[in-house]
Each structure stands twice: as structure tokens, then as C-alpha cells.
Amino acid sequence: MSKDxxxxxxxxxxxxxLDGHDRGAKVIATMLRDAGMEVIYTGLRQTAEMVVNTALQEDVDAIGVSILSGAHMTVFPKIIQLMREKGVDNVLLTGGGIIPKDDMIAxxxxxxxxxxxxxxxxxxxxDYIKEWVVxxxxY
Structure with a gap:
């Protein structure tokens, strides 16, 4: 990556x-900080609206959602919808957890x-986040 x-x-x-398992999210947050990124961690029990509003307020490049509850087919579409409604079209929405491959594709x-x-x-x-941002x- 040559862009500064x-x-x-x-x-x-x-x-x-309601997913209360945050150990993985905290590990990811620490790893991203160690990789030189600035990380804002929302804590538990956020709504999609809270996530998108925080992303706007903090001027983030990427949103990473950790989800282990099985609600990924509700959570991610809602966040995408809100991002589009609020004109957040240049921010990466990524994430991880327990998500079946077919659902990942969808x-x-x-x-x-x-x-x-x-x-x-x-x-x-x-690396994925850095490459996407580049x-x-x-800016």
C-alpha cells in the first residue's frame, strides 16, 4: 500500500x-489498534441505529460487526439500509462471527x-480493512 x-x-x-459475547470483538479491537488503526468500540447491546450514528459522528472508514447470536441476516441488512438512508456510502461494513457461508454470500x-x-x-x-480503505x- 503506497497511499499515505x-x-x-x-x-x-x-x-x-442481545449478543453478550464480546471477547472476540475486544481481541479484534486490540489487534486493529496494534496494526496502527484508531478503534472505537461501542460495547454491548447496540442497535443498528446507534452503530450508524456513531460511525457518522466518529467519521470512521470501516464498521466491523461481531455477531455470534445468529441475527446476522437481520443486523447487517438493517445497518446497510441505514447507511444508505444517511448517505454513508464510502464506509466499509464488514464483520464476523458464526455466519454460514451461504449467508455470507447473500x-x-x-x-x-x-x-x-x-x-x-x-x-x-x-489487511482487508487497510486494502479496502486504500x-x-x-483523504
């Missing part, structure tokens, strides 16, 4: 809904970025 930024890549890490067809299943490497996640953000 005038600020660190900013990533919002979110837990949406969500990507709706506009969600690459999704990461259990066992994905932390480096792959950081290709899609202009």
Missing part, C-alpha cells in the same frame, strides 16, 4: 443486539464487505 494517510484508519467495532450481495468466520487470522482482517477512501 493524514490520519490513522478509523474503525468502529460493534456488538449489535450479505455480500446486499453490499456488505468480506465477512470473517471463526478461525480467520487477525492479519487477514487488518482503494475506496479519498
Amino acid at each position: 494517510f493524514n490520519r490513522p484508519i478509523r474503525v468502529l467495532v460493534a456488538k449489535v443486539g 450479505l455480500q450481495n446486499l453490499g456488505v464487505g468480506k465477512l470473517f468466520a471463526a478461525g480467520s487470522t487477525l492479519g487477514d482482517i487488518a 482503494e475506496n477512501r479519498n
Whole structure:
């Protein structure tokens, strides 16, 4: 990546809904910080509206949603819908957790970025975010 930024890549890490398992999200947040990114972690039990509003307020480059509850086919489409309604069209929506491959494909067809299943490497996640930002953000 040859593009130099005038600020660190900013990533919002979110837990949406009643999913109370946040250890993985915290590991991802720490890893992204270690990779030189600025991370905003929302904490537990956020709504899709709260996530999109925080993304706007914090001027993030990417939103990463950690979801283990099985609600991914509700959560991601709602976030995408709100992003479109609010004109947030240059922010990556990515995430991971327990999401079947067929659902990952369906969500990507709706506009969600690459999704990461259990066992994905932390480096792959950081590299994906960096590459997306280099290709899609202009600042």
C-alpha cells in the first residue's frame, strides 16, 4: 500500500443486539489498534441505529460487526439500509462471527464487505480493512 494517510484508519467495532459475547470483538479491537488503526468500540447491546450514528459522528472508514447470536441476516441488512438512508456510502461494513457461508454470500450481495468466520487470522482482517480503505477512501 503506497497511499499515505493524514490520519490513522478509523474503525468502529460493534456488538449489535442481545449478543453478550464480546471477547472476540475486544481481541479484534486490540489487534486493529496494534496494526496502527484508531478503534472505537461501542460495547454491548447496540442497535443498528446507534452503530450508524456513531460511525457518522466518529467519521470512521470501516464498521466491523461481531455477531455470534445468529441475527446476522437481520443486523447487517438493517445497518446497510441505514447507511444508505444517511448517505454513508464510502464506509466499509464488514464483520464476523458464526455466519454460514451461504449467508455470507447473500450479505455480500446486499453490499456488505468480506465477512470473517471463526478461525480467520487477525492479519487477514487488518489487511482487508487497510486494502479496502486504500482503494475506496479519498483523504
